[in-house]
Amino acid sequence: MIEIIETGPFNTVQDLGRPGFRDIGVTAGGAMDPLAVRVGNALVGNAIDAAVIEVQTFPFKLRFSASTVFAVAGADNSPLLDGKQLLPWGAHLANEGAVLELHQPPKLARSYIALTGGVDVPALMGSRSTALRGNFGGHEGRPLSNGDRLEIGEVADPAPLPLNGLAVVDPSNAMSDLFPPVVDGVLQVRAIPAGEHHLFSDDGEAFWAQTWKISSRSDRTGYRLSGDPIKPTETIEMRSHGVVPGVVQVPPGGEPIIQMSDANTAGGYPKIAGVIEADLWRLGQARAGGKIRFVRSSHEEARRLEQAIALYVEDIRKTVPMVKRALSAMV
Structure with a gap:
């Protein structure tokens, strides 16, 4: 379980959305940066569509009630765990009682916190995303508030995972030849x-x-x-x-x-x-x-970029278990 200590408006539980219900007026929703969700979940060993916390107003703080592996992806800010700066786009181990803190990113808008096992809120129409306009999904259909407690899903492999500090190159740099940089803002x-x-x-x-x-x-x-x-x-x-x-x-x-x-x-x-x-x-x-x-x-370029993103995420998904096994053999 985690406890929200400090949050601002519009921070919510999100996943990759609930497609397939637009014909009855239900928007797909989901994370604004779906790639960050996929990478964060890959880093902590989840299915890529597991529920995460989307943070778009800062500062944001939460407390872990048990040892938990987590990752922070998305915005260009460095997470703090008990005041110690951590690598972004990385998996880290939080001990019981540890406090995770995120501050305003210098340039980008949203951070995503993935937790091994995923945020365990009820699934509605196949998704755990918060639909703010409909007031359903996520945690009670609303933004997170100070004092909220969120359950974490059961982990398939409950053995300790020595992942602390495992980080990946963020997508903007890893695929810099495919995604043009921001020039003059x-x-x-x-x-x-x-x-x-x-x-x-x-x-x-x-x-x-x-x-x-x-x-x-x-x-x-x-x-x-x-x-x-x-x-x-x-x-x-x-x-x-x-x-x-x-x-x-x-x-x-x-x-x-x-x-x-x-x-x-x-x-x-x-x-x-x-x-x-x-x-x-x-x-x-x-x-x-x-x-x-x-x-x-063009449609051809769009398809080529989608394939490149899929390969980037798949490479992370394949690399993380290999690193886990190597680290486990060392302890």
Whole structure:
């Protein structure tokens, strides 16, 4: 069990979401940075979709009531265990009573705490993710509060795991040849033209050419972008249609909205583009006030990047048991 000592708004239990229920109005939800969840779970020996804690408001503190292996992935901050700085993107052993502390990251938005056995909250529709708009899932369907106690799932191999300090290269560096760096504060986001792109004519090119700013009105449902408005060349009446994370819609005001993890299940605004799935984890780490620029991509590039991410996670999943066995042989 763990106890939440200090938390802010909107810190929740999340996993990789509950797809398959959009037809009844239930958003898939899940972590804003799904790659961090997969890596964190791989480091502690969980299934990649085990429930974790998503931290997006800091500082955050929790206490372990028993010895537990944990990992912190995601944002560019270093966790503190009983005041001692630890390697990020690493697995560590916390003793009974130890306190884990996370402070505001310098650049990125969200940290993820994975625990061996996963956060044990009830699964609803196949997921333990918190659906804030629906007030269900996660821990009582709400953000975490000071004093909350969370159970940890049973571990298949209860033997002590000498993993302390095992860390991996974070994805931005490990796949730097595939994911362009942030230059002058601008995150490049790859996208594919969507169904109504042709309605914008020259304004469609303005969408790709300019740098957009993520509005303070952004949240897990969608990122609202500020910039020079873009307008369709003709006004057409559109029926509501299904939308998914990554879809970029343009409301009448002309400033786009990127649907994020808690994306609406349907909407009637024209779709100008769709962010490729392989770039959503980077977008999920962008802060309000951050700058992004859309780069034209293709289905072929999207597929190639998805395969690279899968290989990166699989390499971690294969490496961790090998390190465990090697360390066990030394003790």
